[in-house]
Amino acid sequence: MTTTSESLEAEFEEYLPNRLADEASMAVNAFNHNSKVRKEGWEDPGDAYDAVGSLVHMARMLPQAIEQATRPVSWTHLRGRLRMAENQDPDAALAELDVARMAAESAARHLTSALQRVQNAMVHMGAVIEDAAEPTECNRCGDAFDPADTKMHGAKRRYPASRFCCACVDGCHDNERADHRCVVCS
Structure with a gap:
């Protein structure tokens, strides 16, 4: 089933962004627990390649998510309703938030690049198929x-x-994209 951005937006429109961020963190936690041991469907380099591809895709979206996660603070400040503890200056606090947000967005972009390197390192890895006849054709x-x-x-x-x-593998020129899913690479 192909999912478009519009259908995802419609499906999750009723959810508040903070709930969606919480569910995303729980999904990563579930992945961390479920990926510890080998099981059918999670045992070959192709399985790891696909998982890292999904992590690349997620990391690529993090800078936007980070920026949008801080918007309610800016909106509250623009309405003059930002309350600060201990008589702190709201303008200075918002400036510090902007610096911290930009640093987090930069770190997310570096994470994306690092994950792409991990995935690229796996691009030509495969598993020997046990107890199967050697293929005779591509x-x-x-x-x-x-x-x-x-x-x-x-x-x-x-x-x-x-x-x-080799001709089909050589012809796959699109393997550096995280969302690339051709028959050779998947």
Whole structure:
């Protein structure tokens, strides 16, 4: 099922943003608990690649989420209703909040880059398929593997530890995007 931004907005429109942020943190916590042990569907490099891709996608959205999470403070300040403890200056406090927010947004952008590096490091990893017949043709293009084809690029020999020919793997130029989901990479 493909989910668009508009359908997500409609589905969660009734929820307050702070509740959605709480549910997102609980989902990350659940991932942390459920990813500790190997289980069916969570045992191969492809499973890790997909999970890290989702983390990249989430990290990419964090700067916007951080900025929007602080908006109620700005709105309250603009209406002249921001109350401060111990006679602190609201303008100075808001300026400090802006500095802290920008630092958090920058850290989120660095996290996105770091996670992309993690995912890129896994892009050509796979698992040896146990107790299965060696494939004789590419799962993408259907061409028979030719072990004698020794060209550097576009070869029809089998790409190591995969179900694809070298030509199809070479043709996947979009593997640096976190949301990339082609038959070769997924």
